[in-house]
Amino acid sequence: MQQxxxxxxxxxxxxxxxxxxxxxxxxxxxxxxxxxRNSHIIEKINIQANFQQEILKAQLEMQEQTLNxxxxxxxxxxxxxxxxxxxxxxxxxxxxDHEKQQKIDQSRELISQAVADLRDLSKSxxxxxxxxxxxxxxxxxxxxxxNKSGLVKASLNIEGNERHLGDDRELVxxxxxxxxxxxxLKYAEASHLQIALQYSDQIFNLSLLxxxxxxxxxxxxxxxxxxxxxxxxxxxxxxxxVISSEPGKxxxxxxxxxxxxxxxx
Amino acid sequence: MLSLGIFVWAExxxxxxxxxxxxxxxxxxxxxxxxxxxxxxxxEYSGYYFGVEHKTSSQLSPxxxxxxxDYFKAHKPIDTNILVYNFSLTIEYxxxxxxxxxxxxxxxxxxxxxFIAFIFFSFAVVDLVFIHGLFVYNSTKMLIGTVGIxxxxxxxxxxxxxxxxxxxxxxxxxxxxxxxxFFFYLGDFTFxxxxxxxxxxxLLRHSHVFVVINHNLIIFEYVCISVGLIICSRIQARSxxxxxxxxxxx
Numbered sequence: 001m002q003q004x005x006x007x008x009x010x011x012x013x014x015x016x017x018x019x020x021x022x023x024x025x026x027x028x029x030x031x032x033x034x035x036x037r038n039s040h041i042i043e044k045i046n047i048q049a050n051f052q053q054e055i056l057k058a059q060l061e062m063q064e065q066t067l068n069x070x071x072x073x074x075x076x077x078x079x080x081x082x083x084x085x086x087x088x089x090x091x092x093x094x095x096x097d098h099e100k101q102q103k104i105d106q107s108r109e110l111i112s113q114a115v116a117d118l119r120d121l122s123k124s125x126x127x128x129x130x131x132x133x134x135x136x137x138x139x140x141x142x143x144x145x146x147n148k149s150g151l152v153k154a155s156l157n158i159e160g161n162e163r164h165l166g167d168d169r170e171l172v173x174x175x176x177x178x179x180x181x182x183x184x185l186k187y188a189e190a191s192h193l194q195i196a197l198q199y200s201d202q203i204f205n206l207s208l209l210x211x212x213x214x215x216x217x218x219x220x221x222x223x224x225x226x227x228x229x230x231x232x233x234x235x236x237x238x239x240x241x242v243i244s245s246e247p248g249k250x251x252x253x254x255x256x257x258x259x260x261x262x263x264x265x
Numbered sequence: 266m267l268s269l270g271i272f273v274w275a276e277x278x279x280x281x282x283x284x285x286x287x288x289x290x291x292x293x294x295x296x297x298x299x300x301x302x303x304x305x306x307x308x309e310y311s312g313y314y315f316g317v318e319h320k321t322s323s324q325l326s327p328x329x330x331x332x333x334x335d336y337f338k339a340h341k342p343i344d345t346n347i348l349v350y351n352f353s354l355t356i357e358y359x360x361x362x363x364x365x366x367x368x369x370x371x372x373x374x375x376x377x378x379x380f381i382a383f384i385f386f387s388f389a390v391v392d393l394v395f396i397h398g399l400f401v402y403n404s405t406k407m408l409i410g411t412v413g414i415x416x417x418x419x420x421x422x423x424x425x426x427x428x429x430x431x432x433x434x435x436x437x438x439x440x441x442x443x444x445x446x447f448f449f450y451l452g453d454f455t456f457x458x459x460x461x462x463x464x465x466x467x468l469l470r471h472s473h474v475f476v477v478i479n480h481n482l483i484i485f486e487y488v489c490i491s492v493g494l495i496i497c498s499r500i501q502a503r504s505x506x507x508x509x510x511x512x513x514x515x
Binding site: 008009011012013015016019020022023026027030031033034037038041042 | 422425426429430431432433434435444447448451452453454455456459463468472473474475478
């Protein structure tokens with residue numbers, strides 16, 4: 001009886017000990033994994049916060065750029081045209097009927113041009129128009145504006161079927177294009193700028209290629225906030241940006257967005 | 266004066282903790298630990314009184330014998346001890362199921378826990394009425410309850426792990442309370458499983474080492490519960506403290 005009791009007690013104690021050791025392991029593993037999960041969640045929250053901040057920053061920059069353009073256009077173009085019309089009509093009082101009619105026709109044409117310019121301007125004034133127009137049409141409008149300005153001859157080439165990449169992503173991509181255009185206009189002294197969009201089920205590619213004076217890429221790796229901005233913004237939407245350039249051989253910016261990120265946000 | 270074991274002092278400590286923190290536990294589900302701890306300490310005290318210190322009816326207090334003369338003629342003091350435990354342990358399991366229920370977020374887990382609690386309660390009634398009765402230790406109920414509590418702890422751990430918000434488990438009252446409960450019932454599981462066999466073979470009185478382990482697990486359980494209650498009251502105290510801004514503008 002005593003032996004039976006000892007054996008059973010030993011068995012109960014052994015099994016209980018095994019259970020307790022297992023429980024300790026379970027709790028320890030749980031604590032470690034929860035800690036890792038916490039840091040993962042916090043990292044995710046930070047990334048989301050940064051993303052929202054960058055989107056806001058991009059919107060503000062676009063707004064600022066648009067306002068600058070608006071101010072410039074009004075000063076350099078519409079205001080000049082209207083002043084000219086005012087002057088023309090002011091001088092018309094001393095002219096004969098035929099000359100007066102000529103001046104009035106001339107003024108009407110100038111006013112029509114100013115109205116058209118104002119209409120174009122109002123279309124591009126809001127950064128919200130990417131949402132309503134879509135990425136391709138917005139880039140097209142930008143290309144038209146560049147061509148009208150005569151600063152560079154721009155072209156847009158689209159491969160594949162256009163698809164919506166998500167409002168935030170399209171805004172960031174448009175900001176990358178604007179940054180690229182700004183760099184081309186400010187530093188490249190280029191005569192041609194080619195913008196290419198490639199849509200496929202697997203991938204989305206953006207390419208900006210100019211025939212400007214180029215630069216050694218390594219020298220701009222650390223410095224150059226424009227190029228750094230392009231890289232950061234591409235990272236922000238999970239894309240990869242590759243900037244390749246050599247002195248005298250122009251510059252190419254390639255942004256690639258992978259399949260798993262192509263679903264609209 | 267009864268000479269109480271250290272594990273009873275651990276229970277008394279948990280009772281005192283719940284009483285000290287009562288202001289902060291009020292309006293939280295953990296308030297249930299105040300009546301629960303009172304019940305546990307009283308049950309433990311009566312267990313000592315009837316089961317350890319006074320083994321024959323003649324040793325009982327004359328007042329008790331005068332109050333319930335017929336009862337104590339028909340039953341030994343140990344029967345009263347078992348009767349008290351049969352009821353207090355049922356309430357203990359239900360309290361623990363409740364505390365798990367309020368700390369689990371997933372509706373499906375909540376439903377599962379309700380189902381477990383219902384099964385346990387049904388078995389408790391069946392055990393009390395049909396299997397063992399009032400004056401025999403309700404081991405079937407204990408076994409079902411132990412399995413239920415272990416399952417509840419796994420549900421809680423899984424639910425806490427799945428939580429999409431950053432949660433510091435060591436700062437959660439339920440983590441500590443669950444830890445104590447989990448270890449206690451896991452350690453007691455084999456004993457509860459073998460209880461009927463040991464009783465039939467009259468081997469219960471030889472399980473000294475197991476009793477020592479059991480008492481240590483009780484100490485661990487109630488220390489963990491005390492820690493959980495302190496953490497809960499600290500969280501409550503912090504949330505009720507007025508912020509600098511509200512003081513400034515009030």
